[in-house]
Amino acid sequence: MREFVYFSQSARTSGNFDANKLMEAGRMDIAIHSFIQGVFLSHGFRKDAKFHFIFYGQPDPPKHIEIQVTDELEISKKDVGNLIRKILYKYKKGKKEEVLPGCFIEKKSFLNVIEELAEEGKEIFVLDKHGEDIRKAEIPEDCVFVLGDHEGLPKKELKRLKEIATKVSVGNKIYFASQTVAVVNNELDYRGI
Numbered sequence: 168m169r170e171f172v173y174f175s176q177s178a179r180t181s182g183n184f185d186a187n188k189l190m191e192a193g194r195m196d197i198a199i200h201s202f203i204q205g206v207f208l209s210h211g212f213r214k215d216a217k218f219h220f221i222f223y224g225q226p227d228p229p230k231h232i233e234i235q236v237t238d239e240l241e242i243s244k245k246d247v248g249n250l251i252r253k254i255l256y257k258y259k260k261g262k263k264e265e266v267l268p269g270c271f272i273e274k275k276s277f278l279n280v281i282e283e284l285a286e287e288g289k290e291i292f293v294l295d296k297h298g299e300d301i302r303k304a305e306i307p308e309d310c311v312f313v314l315g316d317h318e319g320l321p322k323k324e325l326k327r328l329k330e331i332a333t334k335v336s337v338g339n340k341i342y343f344a345s346q347t348v349a350v351v352n353n354e355l356d357y358r359g360i
């Protein structure tokens with residue numbers, strides 16, 4: 168299973184935002200573009216991919232949303248904004264809950280999510296322009312790629328991440344978050360991972 172963890176310091180943590188004004192919801196547009204590149208294919212979706220959102224925006228940070236698209240989930244590439252709104256609205260204090268098929272939400276910090284994935288035996292990679300060339304990196308089947316929004320990843324947490332993760336680069340330019348997800352998926356597809 169390949170997994171992506173998308174971090175945003177500003178994305179809204181309640182469903183009360185306008186799905187037609189995603190840029191005003193803490194750049195929810197970037198989160199959605201990244202998700203689309205993460206799990207959708209031209210004629211379907213990736214069964215081998217899981218996508219995590221970590222939102223630190225107002226009014227109730229932090230929120231961890233996990234989505235693995237299945238046949239049971241009603242989802243359209245054109246309406247991911249409303250799916251995220253629904254998931255946020257269904258959040259209940261205290262526990263990680265499956266609020267829609269394959270969609271979970273809980274209150275959990277960025278580091279705790281990553282540490283938990285590492286404890287489950289998954290190898291953690293941080294997407295970073297200055298990391299090791301992804302084409303040369305050894306990547307196991309159970310892999311997690313961490314990326315940030317337009318503001319990047321939080322500095323303090325990055326220090327701790329360095330101890331448990333490997334930085335990988337997808338090229339010598341700074342790409343959109345969503346572009347890096349597409350490149351990672353393509354690299355893993357080529358390798359048959």
Ligand SMILES: C[S@@+](CC[C@H](N)C(=O)[O-])C[C@H]1O[C@@H](n2cnc3c(N)ncnc32)[C@H](O)[C@@H]1O
Binds near residue numbers: 314318336
């Ligand atoms: C638009 S970039 C963030 C730019 C932000 N100003 C910064 O310096 O981190 C969004 C995310 O894409 C990933 N990224 C961008 N370019 C990359 C590259 N060449 N290799 C690997 N990851 C990259 C990083 O994870 C980054 O947090």
